[in-house]
Amino acid sequence: MIEFEPVIGLEIHTQLKTGTKMFCPCKTSASEAPANTSICPVCTGQPGTLPVPNMKAVRLGVAAGLALGCEIREVSIFARKNYFYPDLPKAYQISQFDKPLCEAGSVELDIKDAKGGTYTKTVRVHRAHLEEDAGKSLHALGSTQLDHTLVDFNRCGVPLLEIVSEPDMNSADEAYAYLIELKKLMQWIGVSNCDMEKGELRCDVNISLRPKGETRLGRKVEIKNLNSFKAVKDAIAHEIVRQTAALNLGETIAQDTRLWNEKEQKTVSMRSKELAHDYRYFPEPDLAPLRITAAFKEALKQEIGELPKARKNRFKTEYGLSSYDAGVVTAGKGLSAYFSACMAEVLTLKLNVPAKSVLNLVSSEFLARLNGLKKDSVTLDPGDKDLISPANLVIIAALTAAGKLSASAAKTVFAKAWETGRDAQALVNELGLSQVSDTGLIREWALEAIAANPKAAEDFRNGNEKALGPIVGVIMKKSKGTANPAAANSVIRELLK
């Protein structure tokens, strides 16, 4: 058996957040509209019509390119990609070919490895270009029992940005992390909503295998139209197994386009792969070259502001967080603003609490409740009255860090503060949850606990460390969970010496 290494590249189509289509004034809210109601002579390819580029789509395309660290071409060219399909009435799609809007970018990923550690991986972005979407075919079985297909042109001309990565990923996990990062980036700068259920983010996977240590690429297979992150991960895992088995039997991998069958959890061949020359690309004669000035780029850069990677690095240096932790709280623009607001409160309230303690509370109790409110880390507003206030959250973190609140009591207070919006310190006092570190009081409880468990006390004296457990348990019960466990432990040891 030869050991193989998968080589993976992704092509992602993301719908740009415009009100109207790429080359005509039809609305893009087409997916919700009744079939064929958001169409016009331009997007249905009637003779004599002319396309007019959507300025907002161009702005968003450039913004996305800047966020991906791409070089933005001063002059890019729209091109016709010719193919016939019933849902494409023009018989060509306006796209970009040899002179795309954006080239040579990169995305940095933090990935968890099998041993529980993390590593950083850079995936290069080959190019990103503007294009229009095609319509949708609806295959149905008619009343006469004859198959028929209906076409809906509403999606024809919806603006897309196609982002093509280099084949830099080597596992399903890396491909998954890349998708998450790209989605975060597009949402962060407001380029796309990336709602996969609405078809606003679609993914094609290119995957080949090669013997470990080999630098040349193997023959690649394309898996088309994957519409969930899980499908991407599962399809890649399946292809790795399928191709490994075939290669070990000495078979050649057919260079084909495959579809993912969710139900059977396998890929099936759809057709042999088309090559670029099959599309007879040529420059779109109805559109002038697209010129992007340096001033336009500069203005957009200012508008975009701090990007996730820069914010992550700032959090690392400002708050001493690990790369992975900083990644957690910069997973969405709103969440990172909330965390910033928390750290600002730490200063205002002059609290002595490590950033890591605040982060732990944000990434556990806080995030767990966010989904319940149907809010997400992207659009989250730190001042939202439905959330626990940043000040209240850091007070709980500070009390826990100082040993004044046990981990379980902190959860109780957090839940109450979230529900009622009341002051955390007042809740701690009212619920009698202050952690007791007073050794005098703990000593009283410990004496009673030892008296109630003479056997355990004897066992501990004879060297059985585990016998301490039931005694500490009694102290916790007597103190209603408020005894500081470390203090309780040392008091018992002292008493039993």
Ligand SMILES: [Zn+2]
């Ligand atoms: Zn139209």
